[in-house]
Amino acid sequence: MLTHAAEDYLKSIYKLQEKGGKVSTGILAEYLDVKPASATGMIKKLKTMKLVRHERYRGVTLTAAGKAIALEIIRHHRLLELYLFKALGVPWDGVHEEAEKLEHVISEEVEARMDEFLGYPTADPHGAPIPDKNGVVTQTASIPMTDLQKGQTCAVAEVSDNDSALLRHIGSFNLYPGTAFRVVEVAPFDGPFTIDIAGQQVVIGREVAKHIFVDQVQDPDNV
Amino acid sequence: MLTHAAEDYLKSIYKLQEKGGKVSTGILAEYLDVKPASATGMIKKLKTMKLVRHERYRGVTLTAAGKAIALEIIRHHRLLELYLFKALGVPWDGVHEEAEKLEHVISEEVEARMDEFLGYPTADPHGAPIPDKNGVVTQTASIPMTDLQKGQTCAVAEVSDNDSALLRHIGSFNLYPGTAFRVVEVAPFDGPFTIDIAGQQVVIGREVAKHIFVDQVQDPDNV
DNA sequence: AAACTAATTTAGGCATGCCTAAATTATATA
DNA sequence: TATATAATTTAGGCATGCCTAAATTAGTTT
Structure with missing residues (x-):
């Protein structure tokens, strides 16, 4: 081993x-x-x-052998993140650190049981893809939030998982993967984004937006 | 650390x-x-x-400091065993080995969440006491099964947790902690025990019986 | 008490995985 | 092309935690 x-x-x-x-x-x-x-x-x-x-x-x-091991560890990590989040209620800004330690230690048995419990999920709480047990990764296309234009609607696809404080911040706006929002305003000169989430308007700084990736982008109907 | x-x-x-x-x-x-x-x-x-x-x-x-750490690790181990058994359905002969690795790695946060999920339990799947978060151990008095006499009734209190094959064997008779049974026959010359579990008669060899501890021992009514 | 046996400790070595400092190789610039 | 700079590798050291072999100490026997 x-x-x-x-x-x-x-x-x-x-x-x-x-x-x-x-x-x-x-x-x-x-x-x-x-x-x-x-x-x-x-x-x-x-x-x-x-x-x-x-x-x-x-x-x-x-090599192929090295990649297989890498994917196995990444699978452990992301399954653990999702499991800790959903089954044990560990806050999403804490699961990364925890999974970092556990990923090297869990058995295939526990991996399989978590997978089953979670219904064979394909993404972790930050939206990163979970390789399946054969190491197949299903990538979803997404773009950085900073590429969005005023009026566009979209859904959060993924957020960076390595900065705990940033995750708490993003979480406070409910910007979890899957959440839909509309760009109300983009301030000029690389300023912040004002967005509408379920009727609530919130302002997202550019530096934060760089760590958010979106998909399902749609242009406004009236243009 | x-x-x-x-x-x-x-x-x-x-x-x-x-x-x-x-x-x-x-x-x-x-x-x-x-x-x-x-x-x-x-x-x-x-x-x-x-x-x-x-x-x-x-x-x-x-020392007091050393004992506190020992109890913390034992608490992790036993909480993990019970959690893996109850929440993830890992068979009871596998939880020891798994917990042996995880016990050094889980955070206080995960410890607390498992404790809550399990309803602040006091014993692991093998009947061993789980120290509380202050390190207080609640010991229950039990005797080896080999001390039982014909006709006595009792309940399984604890079984050794370190032999996987033995646990599978004991488990096949449903002799989990809490299970009640009655001694039907004790063969002479240190022979096996015949016991009645919920109407089923099973024979337990002496070597196996040594690893089973019981409490709530009661003498037969008609003596 | 001397001698033997068993338990324990000391001494020296090995693998892992990190470090710093020095040497080497590659690349960019004058 | 010669030289300066950046990246990489080599060399030697340190801590952890295991090992074997030899030395020491304790306890038991005669």
């Missing part, structure tokens, strides 16, 4: 590969809050285990 | 202290499946942390 640290490296490589593309030692080290020299060491070890490919000075890639 | 290993040592010292009395380095090492030299090393470290008292060649004792 792999160590927790090794699992964290594989998970991080997968995530960085998803958005960025090339995963350098430095980027990986920064993401894991570790020095580059430490990342080099773990990369070497993972390479001997045939979980990653690596060419000096050229970055890391997951 | 303590390491998982240190927590396991404290927990083990507590448990050995409970039944045996004096906890020697050797006993502790054997219990933890570790060499005596390793136990010596950890004992030294725990001593510098003022979690145990130790005199060379004379055994270990928990």
